[in-house]
Amino acid sequence: MPLPLAPPSRPCPRPAKPKLLIFIRKQNRVLLNLPHVVTACRRAGFAPHVMNLRRQTPLPVIHAALASADAMVAVHGAAVTHFLFMRPGSVLLQIVPVGLDWAADAFYGKPAQQLGLEYLEYKVAPEESSLAAEYGLNSTVVRTPWVISSRGWWEMKKVYMDRQNVTVNIKRFGELLRAARTHLKNTTACSKGAGGGATAALR
Numbered sequence: 724m725p726l727p728l729a730p731p732s733r734p735c736p737r738p739a740k741p742k743l744l745i746f747i748r749k750q751n752r753v754l755l756n757l758p759h760v761v762t763a764c765r766r767a768g769f770a771p772h773v774m775n776l777r778r779q780t781p782l783p784v785i786h787a788a789l790a791s792a793d794a795m796v797a798v799h800g801a802a803v804t805h806f807l808f809m810r811p812g813s814v815l816l817q818i819v820p821v822g823l824d825w826a827a828d829a830f831y832g833k834p835a836q837q838l839g840l841e842y843l844e845y846k847v848a849p850e851e852s853s854l855a856a857e858y859g860l861n862s863t864v865v866r867t868p869w870v871i872s873s874r875g876w877w878e879m880k881k882v883y884m885d886r887q888n889v890t891v892n893i894k895r896f897g898e899l900l901r902a903a904r905t906h907l908k909n910t911t912a913c914s915k916g917a918g919g920g921a922t923a924a925l926r
Contacts, residue, residue, distance in 0.1 A: 740768060740769060740770040741768070741769055741770065741793035741794060741904070741907050742769070742770050742772065742791060742792045742793050742794070743764050743769040743770065743771045743772070743792065743793065743794040743795070743796060744771075744772050744773075744774050744788060744789065744792045744794070744795045744796070745757070745760065745761065745764070745771055745772070745773045745774065745795075745796045745797070746774050746776060746795065746796070746797035746798075746802040746803070746805070747773060747774070747775050748798055748800055748802070749775070751884065751885050751886065751887065751888065752798045752799065752800055752820055752884065752887055752888060752889065753798075753888040753889070754798055754818065754888075754889060754890075754891070755853075755888050755889065755890045756890045756891065756893070757773070759893050760796070760891060760893070760896065761773065763893050763896055763897050763900060764796070764900060766897070767897060767900035767901050767903075767904050768904050769793075769794065769900065769904065772788070772792075774788060776802055785805055785808065786808045789805055789806075789808035789809050790808055790809070790810065792809065792813065793813055793814065793907055794813060794814035794815075794816065794903055794907070795809060795813070795814070795815050795816065796816045796818070797816075797817060797818065798817075798818040798820065798889060799817055799818065799819050799820060799823050799826065799827045799831070800884075803815075803817055803830075803831045804831070806831065806834075806835050806838075806840060807838070809840060811838065811839030811840065812839060812840070812841070812910045813840055813841070814840065814841045814842075814843060814903040814906060814907065815831070815835045815840045815841070815842050815843070816843045816844075816845065816899060816900075816903060817831055817832065817842070817843070817844055817845070818845045818847065818889060818891060819844055819845065819846050819847060820847045820852060820883060820887050820889050821847055821849060821852040821854060821865060821868060821883065821887065822864075822868030822871065822872065822879065822882065822883035822887075823883055823884070824846065827844065828844075832844060841903070841906045841910075843899050843902060843903055845891060845895070845896055845899055847889045847891065848892065849865045849866060851889055851890050851891060851892060852865065852887055852888075852889055853886075853887055853888040853889070853890075854882070854883075854886065854887050857886070864882060868883065871883070
């Protein structure tokens with residue numbers, strides 16, 4: 724007697740507009756043109772949600788938001804650590820301020836890739852950093868950050884982490900958003916029921 728055929732498997736449907744979380748900062752490394760970034764995300768086909776984390780924000784709230792997200796955008800900083808809550812196959816887009824290339828890649832870029840995320844990086848141009856207005860576009864601080872970094876961690880932190888804000892170029896940022904959208908169109912990431920864990924499959 725022949726065994727009954729198993730029902731055909733169906734790819735897990737993604738929403739028409741993938742959910743994208745934008746983590747913002749308030750004191751330093753602020754994304755100064757946030758409204759334009761949100762608009763760019765919408766135009767690229769995402770459903771953007773802005774998250775302003777506070778010290779008292781419960782971890783389960785952050786986990787729930789990211790576990791259901793398809794992509795995350797954040798300027799380099801501690802909040803990027805929350806990519807650990809994202810499903811494999813999701814997208815992490817990190818905005819890297821001037822002078823923080825090594826830290827961005829070592830702390831978040833490489834680990835995200837090792838965990839199965841699609842990692843995209845927006846490197847802030849000298850003219851997009853607030854340091855250009857403070858020190859001059861052609862200053863050592865802006866053009867050769869390694870000179871400052873060579874003086875030690877605290878000197879680097881004081882200049883590039885504590886004193887810098889950014890204004891991204893929307894056209895250039897939009898190209899990365901479209902790349903993220905294309906990746907998600909070619910990826911199926913599904914969450915199983917309670918106790919089932921999460922899976923991701925590339926098509």
